[in-house]
Amino acid sequence: MQFASIVTPDRILYWHRKLVALKYTAKRKIQTDREKEMDTIREFCIKFAEENVSWGYGRIQGALSNFGYEVSETTVGNILRAAGIPPAEDRMKKSTWKQFVRSHMATMCVADFLTTEVWTLHGLVRYSRMNFARPWKHQE
Structure with a gap:
């Protein structure tokens, strides 16, 4: 089965990276x-x-x-x-x-913390995971 592709996977990944960057980039304004x-x-x-x-x-x-x-x-x-x-x-x-x-800062050492942006019906959503033993959790 053949199909026509309008965009390449690289282009989709480029759009994804650009959208993630825009989500967390704040515009600067002059403060009084x-x-x-x-x-x-x-x-x-x-x-x-x-x-x-x-x-x-x-x-x-x-x-x-x-x-x-x-x-x-x-x-x-x-x-x-x-x-x-x-x-x-x-x-x-x-x-x-x-x-x-x-x-408890003096007794804490290291915690793994991973995040990823996931496309959902509600737009781009951040999911996080504190360590490898726990499942991914939605973060607002």
């Missing part, structure tokens, strides 16, 4: 001074919340004001919610994966 300051405030808020699980929005706001950044408690709450960090009451009940890794 306030946007740069908000990036710094965002970093501080997340760092304070992760390192001090008992601190609420008001305590984080106070720590920011000690550094010269004046923001409202609502802004702190919005930043933490956008980052997926729960309020202090919920943070004290459980530790996050990041906290677990930080506390």
Whole structure:
């Protein structure tokens, strides 16, 4: 059986590599001074919340004001919610994966971590595998 080929396998692989590269390439933009300051405030808020699980929005706001950044408690709450960090009451009940890794960093050595991009009906999806004993897992 013969068939006509419009594209070669090399061309399909080229398109795949190009699409993967475009998926993870961010466009650069010029930031204003306030946007740069908000990036710094965002970093501080997340760092304070992760390192001090008992601190609420008001305590984080106070720590920011000690550094010269004046923001409202609502802004702190919005930043933490956008980052997926729960309020202090919920943070004290459980530790996050990041906290677990930080506390066990001295005893950890190496972990295999592989990813691949897979074409699905929903577009290009990243699948990952932590080691060879576990099956591939979808990562959003």
